[in-house]
Amino acid sequence: MDWDWQYSGDILPDLLDGLRYTVIATLAGYVIALVLGLVWTLLRRTPSRVFNQAIRWITEFIRSTPLIPQLYFVFFVLPAWGITIGSLTAGIITLGIHYSTYTAEVYRAGIADVPKGQWEACTALNLPRSRVWLDVILPQAIRRVIPTLGNYLIAMFKDSPMLLAINVAELLFSAYQVGSKSLQFLEPITMVGLLFVVVSVISSILVRRLERRYATN
Amino acid sequence: MPPTESDEVGPGGVGGRPSSESTDTEPESPTPKDSGDDAVPKGEGVSTEKGDAAAAPLPRGEAPGIRFEKVIKRFGHNVVLRELDFTVGPGERVTLIGPSGSGKTTILRLLMTLEKLDEGLIWIGDETLWHMERGGKRVPANQKHLHEMRKQVGMVFQQFNLFPNMNVLRNLTEGPVRVLGLSRDEAVERAKGLLDLVGLGDKIDSHPSQLSGGQQQRVAIARALAMQPRVLLLDEVTSALDPELVVGVQDLLRDIARQSDLTLLCVTHEMTFAKDISDRVLMFDGGQIVEEGPPDQIFGEPSEQRTRDFLQAVLAS
Numbered sequence: 001m002d003w004d005w006q007y008s009g010d011i012l013p014d015l016l017d018g019l020r021y022t023v024i025a026t027l028a029g030y031v032i033a034l035v036l037g038l039v040w041t042l043l044r045r046t047p048s049r050v051f052n053q054a055i056r057w058i059t060e061f062i063r064s065t066p067l068i069p070q071l072y073f074v075f076f077v078l079p080a081w082g083i084t085i086g087s088l089t090a091g092i093i094t095l096g097i098h099y100s101t102y103t104a105e106v107y108r109a110g111i112a113d114v115p116k117g118q119w120e121a122c123t124a125l126n127l128p129r130s131r132v133w134l135d136v137i138l139p140q141a142i143r144r145v146i147p148t149l150g151n152y153l154i155a156m157f158k159d160s161p162m163l164l165a166i167n168v169a170e171l172l173f174s175a176y177q178v179g180s181k182s183l184q185f186l187e188p189i190t191m192v193g194l195l196f197v198v199v200s201v202i203s204s205i206l207v208r209r210l211e212r213r214y215a216t217n
Numbered sequence: 218m219p220p221t222e223s224d225e226v227g228p229g230g231v232g233g234r235p236s237s238e239s240t241d242t243e244p245e246s247p248t249p250k251d252s253g254d255d256a257v258p259k260g261e262g263v264s265t266e267k268g269d270a271a272a273a274p275l276p277r278g279e280a281p282g283i284r285f286e287k288v289i290k291r292f293g294h295n296v297v298l299r300e301l302d303f304t305v306g307p308g309e310r311v312t313l314i315g316p317s318g319s320g321k322t323t324i325l326r327l328l329m330t331l332e333k334l335d336e337g338l339i340w341i342g343d344e345t346l347w348h349m350e351r352g353g354k355r356v357p358a359n360q361k362h363l364h365e366m367r368k369q370v371g372m373v374f375q376q377f378n379l380f381p382n383m384n385v386l387r388n389l390t391e392g393p394v395r396v397l398g399l400s401r402d403e404a405v406e407r408a409k410g411l412l413d414l415v416g417l418g419d420k421i422d423s424h425p426s427q428l429s430g431g432q433q434q435r436v437a438i439a440r441a442l443a444m445q446p447r448v449l450l451l452d453e454v455t456s457a458l459d460p461e462l463v464v465g466v467q468d469l470l471r472d473i474a475r476q477s478d479l480t481l482l483c484v485t486h487e488m489t490f491a492k493d494i495s496d497r498v499l500m501f502d503g504g505q506i507v508e509e510g511p512p513d514q515i516f517g518e519p520s521e522q523r524t525r526d527f528l529q530a531v532l533a534s
């Protein structure tokens with residue numbers, strides 16, 4: 001089996017097109033994961049015990065079930081209840097929700113890491129609850145977890161091929177399509193691997209940079 | 218029975234303060250007429266008018282007294298304070314001494330509402346800190362009551378506890394703007410006045426991490442004063458400092474004590490400092506007062522053996 005450079009060149013645009021969807025899905029899903037994760041974390045700190053436990057079990061459930069069944073659920077089951085969404089949207093939402101249960105843990109740890117003295121200083125200054133969170137606790141907590149959150153971006157990127165299960169035209173899906181047309185899989189699948197490596201390396205460098213920047217105060 | 222029937226209005230004038238009591242949201246636009254939260258233009262005592270923020274950063278006038286009435290505080294099965302009774306007069310300066318674990322910090326933390334009261338009453342002025350009146354009955358305080366009562370109290374911590382995500386200026390303006398409803402300009406002016414007072418006028422844009430321990434503690438003192446408390450709590454504020462920085466902070470506190478009318482509760486192991494700063498010394502052991510009196514008496518000729526032992530131990534260290 002020889003590498004066909006001509007063929008590689010021909011399919012590259014298709015693959016890049018797929019990569020575009022991969023990146024879109026990852027980034028959009030990431031935004032959802034960042035925001036929703038914080039929402040989970042804050043909801044778990046409400047005064048109601050019952051409510052907190054409910055949130056805890058919901059997130060626990062989502063975290064401990066695999067992504068593909070979740071994708072199927074959103075894409076194939078929800079329409080039966082009259083909720084129909086496109087495959088890319090479904091993929092983004094599912095990816096975002098799935099990973100929000102991970103980022104929630106990250107935020108939780110970050111908040112727990114803020115020294116007790118910071119809370120006490122807030123009480124001593126009589127700051128209202130909203131200000132305690134917005135001005136003191138969250139800025140410190142989030143700063144601490146930025147590197148970890150960055151790693152989840154890379155993890156999500158690597159999980160994004162699962163979206164092909166619901167026919168999102170992402171990178172692996174495109175490769176599969178061009179491959180099955182010509183029945184030559186070596187080039188497209190290898191190139192998928194290379195493209196993933198390239199993007200991952202670039203993101204890793206960016207994350208490392210964040211890490212260095214936020215490592216210490 | 219409150220400890221103070223003293224001058225003027227109900228001490229501290231709690232309740233008479235409009236603006237921003239609700240525990241949420243920003244204070245609606247800080248009104249310029251705002252005589253609101255502090256700087257209440259009231260009789261003598263208040264040493265300045267108008268642009269007072271910068272001019273006289275130290276609170277003067279109408280400090281409330283404090284009274285503990287049969288206060289019990291437990292941590293699990295460990296009873297830390299057992300029916301503790303004591304009174305601190307308005308504007309009085311009291312130093313708490315005693316061996317480790319005797320409950321000194323707990324007393325200050327109860328006053329700052331950092332620990333929950335188990336039983337008994339704590340009076341600040343003529344109001345109870347942990348209880349409020351509801352239909353003629355005394356019920357546990359709600360958040361709003363605590364919020365109002367806390368406005369009178371400020372605390373400086375052993376570990377400074379400055380906000381590391383804010384520069385010095387913001388550390389000093391956060392409370393006045395968010396809690397007292399000062400405008401940004403007023404708050405900045407007040408902050409500058411206080412920074413000059415603590416000798417750090419040039420550090421206004423620094424971050425806490427760029428300051429020495431002594432400087433951080435000065436900023437923390439300024440931050441507490443920016444809220445114009447009537448009661449100031451100092452818990453071993455120099456014991457986390459390098460030895461050469463201790464004196465500077467002590468001198469500052471001495472000046473502040475001299476120039477203000479604050480009711481002061483101070484925990485310290487530094488006897489000279491305690492002598493200088495306090496009107497009275499309370500010696501604690503096992504959550505009870507063993508002995509009390511003027512500093513000269515307690516440090517000079519203590520009558521209790523436990524006090525002698527303690528002083529001996531402190532001197533030895």
Ligand SMILES: Nc1ncnc2c1ncn2[C@@H]1O[C@H](COP(=O)(O)OP(=O)(O)OP(=O)(O)O)[C@@H](O)[C@H]1O
Binds near residue numbers: 292295315320323324
């Ligand atoms: N959060 C807490 N949980 C459990 N026990 C506590 C807590 N805080 C204080 N204690 C206990 O309460 C007692 C009094 O502690 P406190 O800190 O008031 O003593 P202190 O007089 O300030 O001592 P030190 O001179 O060492 O600062 C101690 O036995 C301590 O173990």
Ligand SMILES: [Mg+2]
Binds near residue numbers: 321322323
């Ligand atoms: Mg202590």
